[in-house]
Amino acid sequence: MITIYRLLVVVGLPSATVLAFSAVPVLAIGLGASKLLGNLFGGLSIQTDRPVRVGEFCQIGETLGFVTKIGMRSLVLQTLDSRVNIPNSIVDEQTIINFSRRDSISDESPTQSLLVRVAVTRMLNSDQVADLLLFARLALADIIGVQEPLVSIEEEQSEGCTILCHVLVAVRSWDDFIVSRERILLRLEQVVEQVYLSQRFIGVSYDTSADQLDRIPDLIRDLVESDPLLKLMSCRLMNYCGFQL
DSSP states (O other), X not given: OHHHHHHHHHTTOOHHHHHHHXXXXXXXXXXXXXXXXXXXXXXXXXXXXXXXXXXXXXXXXXXEEEEEEEOSSEEEEEOSSOEEEEEHHHXXXXXXXXXXXXXXXXXXXXEEEEEEEEEEOSOOOHHHHHHHHHHHHHHHHTSTTEEEEEEEEXXXXXXXXXXXXXXXXXXXXXXXXXXXXXXXXXXXXXXXXXXXXXXXXXXXXXXXXXXXXXXXXXXXXXXXXXXXXXXXXXXXXXXXXXXXX
């Protein structure tokens, strides 16, 4: 830099002009070094704190995907439709949501957290809601690859409710993730339909005698249990109306 300065002065350029122009490359070099150092320190922070690791499913800022590479300058995130390179300095400043669970003493692939919501628009009574939770938990436990299923419901302001399902799945790519999610959604939809169809209403006229009313549960039980795939859970008086009960 000093040699170039002396040559410019020798060819006749004023020293003030030479100094002014020499500040531009120095500034450019300074800005470039600042970005480089920021990414290097950001990469060091990621490697040290390890908020995410390669193979884990996470959300960095607004970007959701699998971590495929953590370099010295940037982190590579495989989203649903593309690969995104995020500078380490930006990663270090963003809110990171890690959906993975990894055993600190194991080298096995991490399990990814998956939350599924299923809206139930059908009207269900309290017994059916209890059956819905029971059968949903049993159904998820039978799905291969699903671990630690947690099922609950969330009531909404309008009619119906929402099933909340949280599981851990051992997936390594978006294809595996989508297949697991679809399998869980379809199974929960089947459970909802199963529970809804499990209830039937039978009208009884007012002039039915007391002895006939007492015989109704046994008659219904014999009819239901004639099919080995069916089982009678309960038989209750639900309500009265104008011409029957």
